Amino acid sequence: MSRMQAVAFLEALAQENPAPETELHYTDPFTLLVAVVLSAQTTDAMVNKVTPGLFAAAPTPAAMAALGAEGIGQHIRRIGLWQAKARNVAALARMLVDQHGGEVPADRVALEALPGVGRKTANVVLNVVFGQATMAVDTHIFRLGNRTGLAPGKTVREVEDALVKRCPPALLRDAHHWLILHGRYICKARAPECWRCGAVAHCNYRDKVLAAPGG
Known part of the structure; x- marks a missing residue:
């Protein structure tokens, strides 16, 4: 993706989930x-x-x-x-x-x-918990970064560095949550549900699945 395309991709995820949070339960x-x-x-x-x-x-x-x-x-x-x-x-x-x-x-x-x-x-x-603009790359984000073209990389660190570089500072802290949730529930490992993806227009994945099975 171009930088402009990457920003558009993240902004599309932001519109769908303006206040993302971790799904882990914690108190402190x-x-x-x-x-x-x-x-x-x-x-x-x-x-x-x-x-x-x-x-x-x-x-x-x-x-x-x-x-x-x-x-x-x-x-x-x-x-x-x-x-x-x-x-x-x-x-x-x-x-x-x-x-x-x-x-x-x-x-x-x-x-x-x-x-x-x-x-x-x-x-x-x-x-x-400390409000720092970091990017924690798990298997979902690693897959999504490579599949979409948002941040290709052979290693987790390469994907992390690419995401930090391409993501506008104002979006970086929330981008971790947008991407992990998107990879967990929509851009799934076995079969991405592109027909439900709000950022599909900005994605470079060649084998998009634009209709639900049986739809």
Whole structure:
């Protein structure tokens, strides 16, 4: 896409969803951080099913660290990779207590130093709770960036950098949510539902599906 075309694509998504938000349930920076860590290779919907019990038992880093990996694991057994995630959440909670006064840092380097926290997770936390204009690229956004021509790239970082470069600063913070929701519900992996896409006129995908099956 040209830069002008990319802006038009994002503006079309903005018109359909002017106030986008994460679908993960959280109450503060800590609960969002934990929810995002748990969401790796697991749907947000499934994470939202296990976190109410977990956060009721351990709403703070100190309480989570005290609960420990075994206690955390009992609440999250229904999600993928739950054992590794339980260990990471226990360890990151302890680190928050020991090194950050029990607070989630608003700093990328400090966030990525936490167990189980990579660049994508840090970007989500910085964007959602600290209001920073970051672009967290997951599988949906990676696919959408390449499929539509919005931000082609061979790696997640290439797509992220391309999106940051092409997205107007005023749209960047919300663009993460527009794109992930669009990729999750409309520009789907197996069969994009182009007939429902408000940005279809600005998309470079060659094999658009312009009519619903059986329609």
